[in-house]
Amino acid sequence: MTLVLDIRDLDKGFTMHHLGTKMAAFAGISFQLHAGEFLLLKGRNGAGKSTLLRTLYRSYLPGSGEILFHSSHGVIDLARAADVDVSFLRKTEVGFVTQFLTARPRVSAEALVAEPLRLSGVAAGEALEEARHWLDAFGVKRALWAAYPTTFSGGEQQKVNLARALILPQRLLLLDEPTASLDASARAALIDRLAELKAKGTAMIGVFHHPGDVAQLINREIDLTPETQSQEEREDVVV
Amino acid sequence: MTVVTLNAPQFVDTKPLLTARNVCKSYGDVRALRDVSAVVYPGEVLGIVGESGSGKSTFLRCLNLEEVPDAGSYSLDLPDVQGNLFDLDRYARRMLCATQIGIVYQNPHLGLLMNHSSSGNVAERLLVAGERSFDVLRDKARDALDASEFPLERMDAPPSELSGGMQQRVQLAKAIALEPALLLLDEPTTGLDVSVQALVLDTLKRLQQERQITMVIVSHDLGVIQTLSDRVMVMRHGQVVEQGLVDQVFQDPQHSYTQQLVHAKL
């Protein structure tokens, strides 16, 4: 199996300057992830599940350790990769799916969904067609495609968000509770799409409130709750 | 504070379009810029945030060659553009600014002839670059205004008769008329109504995506920076205190000043 991610002794904490304190989120995390694998992050609230996802995406800057990403261009340590390299990989190989849509004023749902494709170099017309396909698949009503998602309900926004986040096959996909606030049919569409991407070789790391939703996809689980992980001494404590 | 040093680019092998190094500028005893350095890659948007007096606008004026710093270097990776641009003479500076650098000021009076027609304001840029056909001037001015989502039926109205949002669109059209390599934006939406601000931001975002324009945008409004930028540089007292990917700096600010700034965001 092709190795996609090799995480070695990863550590993240936050310094809160106004309190003069530091807070550890997690430490000493090590694991590997292969192409087509689905890894579930478990742990109670505050165990650092989302923090880990964001650290892998480099929205958070890790304290120490390595995130060796085996990209199609070679191996790179995302923990210390140059910003431009991270931007570049986000456009082409690393995806992040949240439960919130960052809608922009006056941008239609279909344009928003097509954007990742266009940025990766797909022609505008083709990207739009693909976008409509996925809006349809996630159950967004046809009448809303050309409308601005800023005004959509939370559920509809989330469907647009998923269509956008999953339109482009990635090498690594980070899922931060994407099923929250989804109706049953959209959830089914999401799982179909994830299964499809997984079969194509996308490696996935997910955080789910109800892991049962994706039970059939899960290959492995990591529990971040401190006492269950021997290598972790840290708690959500002020050090 | 621990300073995190990132590796040199590994996959992105294009050279930065803009490289500024150790730019220093003092006004009397006031040190407006202390060793400010920045790189911007082609197609990238760099945001610069900081409070009033942090030096961010001074730095932008240096990049527009309006201000000559006391020390430092500035280069653009373009054909026929060599050496430290701060050393250029007035003529070379003017030609470079006219053809390769577009700017949108917060105050439209700085960028526009308020009593000339809007299309004429755009045409001026083309005239400086040597265009001498009336029809071509007219067509190109119309195209640039259209791309800036300016209502074309008003293209011959003087900016003095237009609203603030429309004046910014004329400035933008003028700035992009020659398809510059670099677009500088100095608080482009400050002072506009919220709704108008959103429209101007949207236009900027769309233009950036369609044309892959390299931009440097200065604003004290974190929302504006977040919407437009790929990377952000945080300035305080004439120094860069932190820089990084815009989501990283705003979600996981490292420097105490950046944390204050992010926490103060509405």
Add this chain to the structure above:
Amino acid sequence: MSLKSLTKTWEPMSYGFLDASAKREIRRKMLKAIAVPGCQIPYASREVPMARGWGTGGLQVSCTLINPGMQVKVIDQGADDSVNAASIRKFLARVSGAPTTMNTLEADLIQSRHRIPEEKLREDQILVLQVPNPEPLRPVQPNMSIARQMHADADYGRMWLQLYEQIVRSGRVMQGASYPSLVNGRFVMTPSPIPRWDVPKMDMAAHLTILSAGREKRLHAVPPYTRVEPLVFDDVPYRVEEHAALTCSRSGARGFFMNEIPQGDGTSTYEVSDSELGVKTIRCRDGEAAQVGETWYKSGEMV
């Protein structure tokens, strides 16, 4: 040798009115202006017994150039016999002893306000034009220090912008007189308030033109055989006044720049603006011996 033989006897005024140092300065500035065609050269601009704005710049140049062997012609708006032209001509004759003439072909030195004669000038003739405002950039750049930098950088985009604005607002170029023109491909000058009709006469002309502004203390020159191109867009041709088809009601001359004479019934008649040309045409018609020289325009077309 006595001291007396080395000195001149006292005279009430210097030859040509201006003192020797003033004339020397103007001569130097004229040489400079000829060396850099179209470039405005500052000069001291002395007092002359005439109010600023009445042609003091042209008069100082004429006073400097004049000598008793020259025939002087003075025109005001095409006419030799207007009060201003007559006064200046009389003054020049009095301070220099030079003979005067109205005939363009005979004149060696022609001082003119707002017209270039219709008959072609020769290499041995000098035209002195009176200029009220020598700075073509003034309408677009009120700050003269910056305007000078713009000249240095050949930064003339704003001049075309002015034309653009006129076409946008009025459908055509509205600049009537003082049409900005590029000299020798380098400096934009104002050719003094001559009509558009006269500007093409300057292009590659055989004669020397000196343009002098007394109040503004600047002079510039168009040396013989120098390119003078009115600023135009590539696709909007330069147009002179539509006088080609008009006929002079007094002389019958046709195809020259005309003065419009409004009539009581609301119509207009026209008479040729170059008065001496009109006089010659009438003389020819009446069978008198008068020679009309070669003209710049033939049948209303510039040749």
